[in-house]
Amino acid sequence: MSARETIMARVRAKLPKGPEGARREAVELHMAQHPRNLIPARGEGDIDHRIRVFTEMMVAVGGTVEIIDDVNEVPHHVAVYLRDGNLPAVVRRGSDPLLAKLPWHRGGTLEVTEGPAVDADRASISHAFAGVAESGTIVQISGPENPTTLNFLPEAHIVVLESAALFGSYEEAWSKLRSQMGEGNMPRTVNMISGPSRTADIEQTIVRPAHGPKNMHVIIVR
Template identity: 75%
Template sequence: MNAREQILARIRDKLPKAPGEARRAAVDHRLAEHPRNLIPERGIGDDEHRMRVFTELMQAVGGTVEVLDDVNDVPHAVAAYLRNANLPARVRRGADPVLAKLPWHRGGALEVTVGRAEDTDRASITRAFAGVAESGTVIQISGPDNPTTLNFLPEAHIVVLEASSIFAGYEEAWTKLRRQFGEARMPRTVNMISGPSRTADIEQTIVRPAHGPKNMHVIIVRGA
């Protein structure tokens, strides 16, 4: 046997011994019923509680968060963030319909381009599919509405997240995903992002960035 076969054989030896039919039935049941695992208590609560926990955990890993009551205030908030971060007043977005219909003129001199990220882009804005309070994580799905390159290529990643889409745990986010795409269907990629890109591989010292944006800013919108 080669090394791969040896590793898999050792794993099989450690698995509980059960008849093949029973094991297949257990798998079929799990795929059909989607039983939920334990959801950490810290994420459970009303909208304000989930927003507060999400914010605390996102900030703990170096991300920044602001809360707006009106989605139409997003352009002004984006312009202010870029200005305070000493970044050019330019941002790239995808074809997301919510972002497309925002009153971008409220951003003053803000320049908004559309499409996949390019090497010259310093900042991007995407709309999150969901947020997870238990870990302060943003969930992004791929597609022309929010191209995956916008999540990782620019220096600063701005995320618009509806308060109603912040869930206590991952299980609820996956339920929303199945509801939107249908059973046994998935987007090409699902990215779970917890703060800006960073590493502590060298002497346990945090360095930003590592393989993605140096800065991540989440705009939570109550009234979206």
């Protein structure tokens, strides 16, 4: 037997005995019901509570958050963030409809380029699919609207999160994904991002960045 056959034989030996059809049916039923596990209470509450918890969790891991009332003010806040961070007034975005229609001229000399990120990009901006208050997490799905490279290549990652898409728990974010894409369908990747990239692999000393942006800034739009 090959190594693969040996491993699979051991797995099969540990499985409950009985008709395979019955086991498969039980698994399919379990998946169709989308059962929820224990959900932390800290993320549950009204939008003000969710924003407060999300902000606390994001800041605790080194990210930054600001809250605005008008989505059209995003370009101005992006320009200010880049200036304050001593970064060039250049940002890369995907073809996301919300970002595409923003009045980018309000960013002054801010230059906006479109497409997947490249090595030379210092900053990117993406539109979050969802946010999760319980852990201060941004949920991003891949596609031309918000290419995955925007999440990981540039030094600074700016995320626009609409308050209506800020949920208390992961389960609610997954429910939104199933509702939007249809049962059994998934994007190529789903990235759950909690703060800037960092590691403590060496002597438990935090080092930023590790495998992604050094800085992460979330703009929550009410």
